[in-house]
Amino acid sequence: MLFPTVTFAIFFLIVLPLNWLTMHNPRNWRIMMLVASYLFYAWWDPWFVLLLAGSTLFNQLIAVRIFKAEAPRARKALLWVGIAGNLAFLGWFKYWNFFASSAQNAAHTLGIQLDPGFVSTVLPIGISFYTFMALSYIIDTWRGTYEPVSLSRFAVFLSFFPHLVAGPIVRPAELIPQFDNPPDPREVDATRGFALILGGLFLKVVLASTCAKLVDPVFGSPKLHSAPETLLAIYAYAVQIFSDFAGYSTIAIGVALLLGFRFPDNFNSPYRATSVQDFWRRWHMTLSRWLRDYLYIPLGGNRGSQFETERNLMLTMVIGGLWHGANWTFLFWGALHGTALIVERLARGRREARGKPPMAKWLAWLITFNFVCFAWIFFRADSFGQALSVIEQVFTGWGVPSTGITLGVVAAVATGLGIQFLPVNFWSDVQARLSRFPFYAQGAAAGAVLMVINALGPAGVAPFIYFQF
């Protein structure tokens, strides 16, 4: 079930009252929410629910065993079984074909016949998100920072429909305590919820879909487009992917708020970042935190030698890249960011050693923004050849008519970038003012805004890009 659909609106109109009616009885609420979340997920494919339920049972079993085991070796062994199980689960559905084809092709180059076989199945939506959340649960249990909860609590945590298919990646300690301390039904932070849902819909339906109208043809056949079109398409893709993913996260956070639950923020104006490190503190923040806490720091973080720190950075970013999809282009995108982080670190150290002041902010922003957009080319392209064609076209495609540049796309790119530079408290000020209006006025205004969003969006809104991850 997709958020920007009538089906979801009907679903939500049923779940919302049930949520508040059962809230006073946590056990009934958990049953209701589990059924609702599984139904939400089954809308794509009922078989997906079996996988989710299987993952839930497996991880709960491992977490409870880790918690009960006393010998450190046994605990560690169980942890590794849990990690291996989750990675095998994810690997089978998402990476098997990629590694199998890579191995087969490598063998073919060496003149060896290899037939590892391919898996012909649909990639379960959201598998990367909920697998990472399940890993948090067992790793936190092993670390002793979190105690396993009942199966029903864990099942609701993992399947809670607002975050199920594309995050944010929520930690057990952030969400499960909220299940046991139900929010006060007299004080729902609804205005913020409405604003986030409408803002997210605007990002997805209007900005992302409009940008796609230029991005898709340019990346599809780069040689047929002029340099200005190609350049604009590169920036438009930066706006498209932000609007697509931040749009989904924002709707998810808003939906959860109307149900009485708080999620961590996932985006914080990433294109105003003045360094790549800053970018990763603003982009997909829940994934960045996850990679930092469960990968970078366990690898040693920055506690070792300079080489070890750089190795850890690179490994984290490459794995982060691969998390986004089974393709060498994603891996390269991660490596580009890893390289940039290392270069930044070295440059900062050198500058500090020489007592030089930091780079001018506008220049740092310009470099960061253009680097991020450049790296997105590899993220968007289907292959290295396509990425290189796009880059080549920026240099060679001059003097050709630019028929693909429309006012709509330019306005969408300008809006998508412009909203990154609004004052920090702009939206909270707006929400505070709107919250003074009576509920019926807020509802009616939301309805009118929905009409405008629906009318502005081009026909045929593409699926969310991040669903495939």
Place this chain on the structure above:
Amino acid sequence: MDEHGLPEQDPRRRTMPAGHVLLAVFIGLVVASLLNAQGMHKQALSQGPGVGREIAGTLTAGLAGVSGIFQLDEPRILLKAALGRSGDDKLVGKLAISASKPKVPVATTKPVFSATHPMRLYLTGDSLITDPGPTLLDKISSNPAIKPVSTTDAHAATGLVQPEIFNWFDYLPKQIKALKPDVTVATFGANDGLGFTGVAGAEEFGSAAWLAEYRRRVSGVMDEMTAGGGRVVFLGLPIPRDPGLARRWQQMNEIQQSEAAKRAGLVVWVDLFKKLADKNGHYSDYLPDSSGQQQLARSSDGIHYEPQGATVVADAIIEAINQLVTVPGLGPVTPTPAAG
């Protein structure tokens, strides 16, 4: 931020009781439904036949009626008009198709094109042209004897069965007249494995009446594309992952293929069932490229194309164009080793 790092509530923001939240959501959805009634009605009818479509169609028809009486649809109409998209919510009442007899006699000679007289190429159809189209355009981009008359003109989620959603019989003649293509590459059918509703009665998929009506439409669309003397590469439906869908698509392919055969020299039908099958004739996500390396060919839905699949289709189109016309520099394509 609180102790868990979650954003805290802004004390300036007023909260509301859950009951008011429910009412506000309800009011919002009712207002949005009334203001968007025309668009919702069209969306409801774009579903496949069944109880869901019937219920949604009836409900949204009622909403559209109420919205029209009180002129609540005016803001949307004005906004759409300002955006130059007045036709977005339009529903087609009747389906006009040209006579099914070929308008142009069966061609015996192949037109010849050159850099001074380039072949005008037009790519259109449903979402199955979205990936092969740009791949083909990229492959032929350096050939001066070919002039694409537009970017890939794809209309996702459309077909010949539901003209009320997108009427190809209305759209194509205008495009052909305006663009004057020498060769049109088209694909239809991916969204047509449904029963006919509305305009053509309510024949269930696969019935004799359905097959006859579908044949009439395939025949009609081929005639529309050849009406100005242009040639057509008609892409058959590719082998899909789902066996049930495969059976339906094979029935549709047979109709397309036989209608193309009636227009030999004008229309070439491309068998993508065979081209996209593995060496055993089965569906496969991966297919070998020209050097024998396995590459991802189909997308996760088991229907659409990934780059290698788009390349196979683009190569098949080039092969088909060469059967219809003579274009210098559009040489035969190196066949992929194991694909069919």
